[in-house]
Amino acid sequence: MTSPEDSLPTSAPAPTRRRAPRTRSSQLEFGSVISRTFSTWFRNFVPFTLLATVVYAPYIAYSFWVFEHADEVNPDLHGVIESVISGALGFFLSAAMIFAVFQQLRGERTDLATALTKGFQAVPRAFGAWIATLLSFLPLILVLGLTATVANEAVLALVSIPVAIVGTMLLCAVFLAVCVAVIERRGPFESLRRSFELTRGIRLRIFCIMIVVGILATLLLVLLVMPIAIVADDGMAEFWFGLAFTVLLAPIQAIPPVVIYHDARQSKEGIDSAELAAVFD
Template sequence: MTSIASERPERFSVGRAFSNTFSVIGRSFVPLAAIVGLFSTLPALLYNIWSFRQIAKIAVPGASFEQSAMAGYGAVSMIAGLVLLILAFLAQAALVRATIEDLNGKRPSIGDCIQIALRSFLPTLGIGLVIIVAMFLVAMILTVITMAIPIVGGVIALLSLIPIAMWLISISVAVPVAVQERPGVFASISRSRALTKGSRWRIFALFLVLGIVAIGLQVVFTLLFQAAIASGGISTIGLIAAAIGSSLLSTIVSAVISVAIAVTYVELRQVREGTSVDELAEIFS
């Protein structure tokens, strides 16, 4: 296994980032699978088994499902979603280490990657909370505007999707910065904005392609699950199979995006600063 070229590229390349993402996954599939299995697949599987059982009860014609049960389902789902999001950030931290090691021509160590993720837990969690709070406030503001002035507010909400997407792209490498450079939560976000400046539309194109593929796969899976219920319900074995399929799909997508974020960070460091992969790896030694 050899490291990628260390010469400084002129600009961020969507094709190179896309190719390096899947090259990393192909070369280091086993450690990557172990990391996402621990942080994502297993927790998602436990939640999905429970969730699909509740959905199946709701979907059965003539079945009664009390309002309190619905409220309980919503509360558990919200808590589970937050837990899974936190674990996803931890997985991304571990995958940053694995990606840099792979690109440097080494075989990532599962234990080492997990240690890096745990060491970076607080700043990673802080970045996640900043993003969640910011998106919640934006959603609340747009909801109020839309309700106050329906037509104009709807147009404003639609037009705001572009700047929101660009803001998310601008902070997309904040977790790799926090793991690699350890400057703190807000400094990591600021550093990410500096690194992505001038490359945001190309980064957007990369994640747009990955997002479209992910949405397409999710839609297909959802339609198949709904068709199974509509055809006469779904058995316990079917629920377990659906839960496993959904868990695998979500964690595979999450893993690909996390590796792509790490690859994007490495590429941006090379483009803007000429930093080689072996120099990036030195901080962990």
């Protein structure tokens, strides 16, 4: 016979609390982003340089004209015109490079004509995201402007430190806004919000990647462009050095945001390269 105690239900063992699996969202691989940035650039040095040269052709032509008519050019007006031209062409190149880099990430060759076409189509979205990004920095700019107006240099220097820190944090947060606007076809401010979401947990690494890529790219380009400066005369050396540096540096600057966006979408949302690049099909 069974005792009354045996017929009582036994208590279930206390459930073991399992730790939620750690997502990879905060584990952006620093070395992988750096290596793929430069490997993508090296493998596509000729097409990317041709792409940048074609896009920057108006800037190059204007620079030649200014060099030949230096005595007739108003320096202030020249600075404004140069900034407008390079800025507008920069949007075009960034949009085209987003397509070109995604083609590489999914193992396909870069088609220069297609990249130019896709880039031209995406310019309005890229421009909108850039304007929204500038507006996000407006409070910091106003703080510095007001401080410079009412305070002395010592106070301005003191205020500049926290403003620079906050500005750097904000830059890392909105680092992917243009990629979001072009690839996900979102509005300007929605692209900013989405960039904040995708960069959460990886902003320090984004900052480090920007620093390392900037240093390495500058060193490489100095070595590449230096022969031009050596064989040219003094005036032409400075001109060619600046022009070549601008055209060669532009593609490198456009690659890291695309690689980081690609990795962030993969790690946070499990989307592969083909799905991400399908938006361009």
